[in-house]
Amino acid sequence: MPTPSPAALPIRRLTPRDLSACADLSENRGWPREEHKWGLLLAAGTGHGIDDPGGGLVAVCVVTAYGPREQPELAAIGMVLVAERYARQGIGRRLMRHVVAELGTTPITLHATPYGRPLYEELGFKTIGRAEMVRGRFSPLGPEPGVATRAATAEDLVTILRLDEEVFGTDRTHMITRLPAFSDHLRVAEEDGRIIGYAAAWPNMDNHVVGPLIARDTETAKALITSLASRTDRPLRTDIDVRHEELLAWVKEHGLASVSFNAVMTYGIGELPGDWTRRFAPLTVAAG
Numbered sequence: 001m002p003t004p005s006p007a008a009l010p011i012r013r014l015t016p017r018d019l020s021a022c023a024d025l026s027e028n029r030g031w032p033r034e035e036h037k038w039g040l041l042l043a044a045g046t047g048h049g050i051d052d053p054g055g056g057l058v059a060v061c062v063v064t065a066y067g068p069r070e071q072p073e074l075a076a077i078g079m080v081l082v083a084e085r086y087a088r089q090g091i092g093r094r095l096m097r098h099v100v101a102e103l104g105t106t107p108i109t110l111h112a113t114p115y116g117r118p119l120y121e122e123l124g125f126k127t128i129g130r131a132e133m134v135r136g137r138f139s140p141l142g143p144e145p146g147v148a149t150r151a152a153t154a155e156d157l158v159t160i161l162r163l164d165e166e167v168f169g170t171d172r173t174h175m176i177t178r179l180p181a182f183s184d185h186l187r188v189a190e191e192d193g194r195i196i197g198y199a200a201a202w203p204n205m206d207n208h209v210v211g212p213l214i215a216r217d218t219e220t221a222k223a224l225i226t227s228l229a230s231r232t233d234r235p236l237r238t239d240i241d242v243r244h245e246e247l248l249a250w251v252k253e254h255g256l257a258s259v260s261f262n263a264v265m266t267y268g269i270g271e272l273p274g275d276w277t278r279r280f281a282p283l284t285v286a287a288g
Contacts, residue, residue: 006091014047021057032205059091064287066170073170077110078286107269111262111285129264135237136256138229147223152186159195167214169273189220199224210238213281218246221280238281
C-alpha cells in the first residue's frame with residue numbers, strides 16, 4: 001500500500017503511554033532521549049502528535065497551560081519535533097498551526113532554537129528576549145553567598161506556590177507540586193524565617209538541570225545554585241535569562257560554559273506576566 005501523504009495523517013492527543021515513542025523521536029533528531037522530562041511534560045501538559053504508519057511518531061509537540069483550566073492565562077509550547085524522514089515537508093508548520101488554533105485567545109510563549117525561529121516568526125510569534133544555556137561542573141570558588149538555604153519540606157509547599165505565582169505571573173500548581181517527586185533536590189532560601197527564593201535540581205541524562213530558579217535577587221540565586229551544586233557530582237545545566245548578566249558572569253567564573261542561546265518568543269501578548277527580575281531560570285524551556 002502507498003504511504004499516506006503527511007498532510008493526510010491525523011493529529012491526536014498523546015498520553016504518558018507515548019513516552020517511549022517521544023523519546024525515540026528525540027533520538028531520531030539527534031536530541032537526548034530525556035525520558036524523565038518527557039514523563040513530566042506528558043503528565044502535566046498536553047501532547048499533540050502524528051503517528052507514523054510505519055510505527056512510531058512523525059511529529060510531536062507539548063503544550064503546558066497555566067492558570068484556570070477553563071480559561072488558561074498562558075500556554076507554553078515545547079518539544080516541537082519532526083522525524084528526519086518527514087522533515088521539510090510542512091509537517092511542523094501544520095502541527096503548530098493546529099495547536100495555535102486550538103489555544104484560541106490564550107497567550108502563548110516558547111523558547112526557539114535558531115533553526116526553529118523562522119517558522120515561529122512566520123506564524124506570528126515575536127521575539128521578546130533570550131535565554132543562555134550554560135553547562136559544566138560547578139567549582140565553589142571564593143566566599144559562599146551570604147544567604148541561608150535549606151531543603152524544602154512539605155510544609156513549605158504552600159509558600160513556594162504563592163511565591164511562584166507572584167513571580168511567574170500565573171498559577172502553575174500542577175507543575176510545581178510535581179517538583180518534590182520530579183527533582184533530586186528542592187531547596188529554599190530564607191531570611192528571618194521568610195522564604196525569599198527556591199530552586200530545584202532534576203536529573204536529565206548525565207547532568208542535573210537547575211530549574212526553576214526563583215530568587216529575590218542575584219545573591220539569593222547564587223546561594224541556591226551553590227547549595228544545589230554541593231549536593232551532586234554531576235555537571236549542572238541551566239537556562240538563564242540574559243538580562244541577569246551578573247549571574248551569568250558568576251556561573252561562568254565557577255566552571256559553567258555557554259552552550260547555546262534560545263529566543264524567548266510570544267504570541268498574543270507583548271511581554272510575559274510576572275516579575276522577570278526574580279525569575280532567573282525556567283523549570284525547563286519546554287514548559288516556559
